[in-house]
Amino acid sequence: MTGATAKTKASRAHNRLKAVLDAGAMLFATKGYKATTMRDIASAAGMLPGSLYYHFASKQDLLLAVYQQAVDEIRTRTEAAAAAEAEPWSRLEAAVVSHVETILDESNYAKVMIGVVPLDAPDIADELTALRDGYERSFKTLIAALPLDSKTDKKLLRLTLIGAINASQLWYRPGRYSPARIGREVVRMLREPLG
Amino acid sequence: MTGATAKTKASRAHNRLKAVLDAGAMLFATKGYKATTMRDIASAAGMLPGSLYYHFASKQDLLLAVYQQAVDEIRTRTEAAAAAEAEPWSRLEAAVVSHVETILDESNYAKVMIGVVPLDAPDIADELTALRDGYERSFKTLIAALPLDSKTDKKLLRLTLIGAINASQLWYRPGRYSPARIGREVVRMLREPLG
């Protein structure tokens, strides 16, 4: 175990692990987890079904890998966006806008993380939930920094906020509302009085 | 065609159509649409797989029937709850509370309507969406009656509200927050200023 194994593996010319992951993310995001077959993924990655099992032990393991990368991507993006702002509400808004842009537009991986629910893969439901929770914890910090009324339940605020923005995946169509605007307005509706 | 056909059919002693629908709703709500097999439903309804096809032409048709009943149930409940209040915000709150109670506790049908997304059954996706939209239109009226700031986008408010409360299905566990409280607090967070 020299630690060079991973690098050697990755440097092999014919290694198409990334192509497999990309294909899986794209298809899971488009058709859903159950409706996507290993043959679909193999075909999109330019290989045969059986070859996928050199890279992943099972379909569920592939989903898990996609989820993992999704968390890495969206967390990096969103934390960077938040870090660019100083004022607490601005930080939250920046994070939310980045989040919405990522899950609606920019990353098939993130789309999978939001659209594919743990119930779709019961055997690894706990792992999927843990990955999601790990990411959502970022919002805990952002909300804790807000100057909130004492009677505001912060946990419920977080769940409400995340629920509202993630639900946009169900109704979003390019054109009417931009992802950035969706993020901004949702935050504003929670921040300012409506009545 | 005397119009008595339906009644005759329904009055048959051994007609277990309702048992089939209930079984379908329960299993779709618990395991999801794809993970539920016709054998599961038949077994739960106390009959054999093939017998289901006397009542429904396909699995998708069964889902459609469950969706249809879900809309009937939740709309009746929620509109009645709203009608009991006079003030606009109170009406909305009553409707939201009723909605949340129904999809978290009281109706497997409603659970299916929220938890099973059109993508799960692509062939009837349009019908499913139409049914859902038909119900959600109730909220349009309730929101239109609110005394809102002129810069509030009512459509986005509706989508945000519905998204937030429906998302509770993903994290709700009996105990910590009651369905009624979830509904009340979500409305309050949108109504009152938090900062």
Add this chain to the structure above:
DNA sequence: TCCTTAACCTAACAATTGTTTGTTTTTTAA
């Protein structure tokens, strides 16, 4: 150059799936 092994192919298997077909039982109307 040789030889290990990463990477992929080929070809299938076993299980599960929604569905169909023909038959039987049960109910209802005449």
Add this chain to the structure above:
DNA sequence: TTAAAAAACAAACAATTGTTAGGTTAAGGA
């Protein structure tokens, strides 16, 4: 009482599924 219609059974089919086992190719260190 009888015959038609309703409701369910019994048994399978055809397609699809995730997965596996063994063979093949090519890369890269020695």
